[in-house]
Amino acid sequence: MSFDTIANAAALAVIAVLAVIYWYGKHHHGSQP
Amino acid sequence: MHVALLVLDALRRGLAASWGLLWASLYGLTLGFILSAVVQVLVPQRMLRRYATGGLRGIATAAGFGAISSSCSYGSAAVTRSLYQRGADARAAFSFLISSTNMNIAILVMFWTLMGWKFALAELFGGAIIIAVVATGLSVLFPRGALDRLRAGCGDAGADHAIGDPADRGVVPAGAAARAATGPGQAPVAGGTRPRLPAEEQDAVCGMTGSTEHAVAYRGREYWFCSAGCANSFAASPSRYAVQGTAEAEPPRPPLASIQTWNAIAARAWGDARMLRTELIIGYLLAGFAEALIPKHAFSQVLHAVGAVPVIGYVLLLLSGLVIAVATFVCSMGNVPVARFLRAAGVPLGANTTYIYGDLLILPLVRIYRRSFPPRLAAVFLGLFVAGACVAGAAMEAVMHALP
Numbered sequence: 001m002s003f004d005t006i007a008n009a010a011a012l013a014v015i016a017v018l019a020v021i022y023w024y025g026k027h028h029h030g031s032q033p
Numbered sequence: 034m035h036v037a038l039l040v041l042d043a044l045r046r047g048l049a050a051s052w053g054l055l056w057a058s059l060y061g062l063t064l065g066f067i068l069s070a071v072v073q074v075l076v077p078q079r080m081l082r083r084y085a086t087g088g089l090r091g092i093a094t095a096a097g098f099g100a101i102s103s104s105c106s107y108g109s110a111a112v113t114r115s116l117y118q119r120g121a122d123a124r125a126a127f128s129f130l131i132s133s134t135n136m137n138i139a140i141l142v143m144f145w146t147l148m149g150w151k152f153a154l155a156e157l158f159g160g161a162i163i164i165a166v167v168a169t170g171l172s173v174l175f176p177r178g179a180l181d182r183l184r185a186g187c188g189d190a191g192a193d194h195a196i197g198d199p200a201d202r203g204v205v206p207a208g209a210a211a212r213a214a215t216g217p218g219q220a221p222v223a224g225g226t227r228p229r230l231p232a233e234e235q236d237a238v239c240g241m242t243g244s245t246e247h248a249v250a251y252r253g254r255e256y257w258f259c260s261a262g263c264a265n266s267f268a269a270s271p272s273r274y275a276v277q278g279t280a281e282a283e284p285p286r287p288p289l290a291s292i293q294t295w296n297a298i299a300a301r302a303w304g305d306a307r308m309l310r311t312e313l314i315i316g317y318l319l320a321g322f323a324e325a326l327i328p329k330h331a332f333s334q335v336l337h338a339v340g341a342v343p344v345i346g347y348v349l350l351l352l353s354g355l356v357i358a359v360a361t362f363v364c365s366m367g368n369v370p371v372a373r374f375l376r377a378a379g380v381p382l383g384a385n386t387t388y389i390y391g392d393l394l395i396l397p398l399v400r401i402y403r404r405s406f407p408p409r410l411a412a413v414f415l416g417l418f419v420a421g422a423c424v425a426g427a428a429m430e431a432v433m434h435a436l437p
Binding site for chain 2 (some may be wrong): 004008014
């Protein structure tokens, strides 16, 4: 497995986590801190 | 029918190359946007103001931050934009930008492995030369707080235009303010005839408690300082300290472990990505189709012809490196394989390094500069960067030829 593949998989995982956090904040808190 | 097949094949190859470039830089892009968001949400404005200054230390610190950040030009441009809009000195912000795309650890390692230690060192010290040229040039061309006035005119300090009295927009130096004091224990008042202004008793430069002995009037407000040195620092670039507000106006640093903090970071990163999406799409498609459809060997042939021009051939060669970068490049790490090919084709080290430095001159990034900085500042930066890249390329070629 190449470095690009591993690094991009990690990047996509981070994006997914942030997207969930963003979605959670938007729908459960209504506003940004 | 045959033409249609050729066009379809060209489209396929162009899109495939674009995807390849995106895949090769996706993690850098992601890291850049997230780092930018973290900087905007977590790093206190006071810290940015203190460290990203126009002095040598501030410029060096910004370069150090750049070296450990993402090497992706787009992500770095987003960080640079946020640094500048958060009050950092323009020289320090540009130092970060140049460092993050030319002196970055990740790209230096890539250079070392693909191109050898000479190219890696040329990239590192060449970046330092460009930073020196840009910072010196900006200091010479924008003396005596002109950079801060440019920032205020850009809209970062809207209060500049909100106050009608021209005297309120200027700074009364500490000495003059002190002379205007109306009596013992009373705060000096600009002009001596106005009513007492609201006072900031905490030194806006060092954070200590200020006194009326060292007071400065600025935008309808008094700022007290602990010493004449702090007052003079404030007078030299007041917007750096005053625009962002005083200590009580500064929001507390959000906790890193809070989900609300990361919610804000995610929202900020998403906003930055949306802002830059047009530039990103244009950049990747342009570079992908150029990579797929323009034969690389043609570049080296043209460069050899350019280098053969009498007297100015070498300068043209250096500039050609920048032109190629503008026409082909997406992100710093993506051009390393191309640089390796150019070296194999006989392109001299100087032109090859200017090609690598030229990542900051690609048209989508120029559009971002124009949207992020005052137009005059962006134009001067681009001019100084071109000059600095040529100086760095020539110097590094001379030095590396002298080395074993």
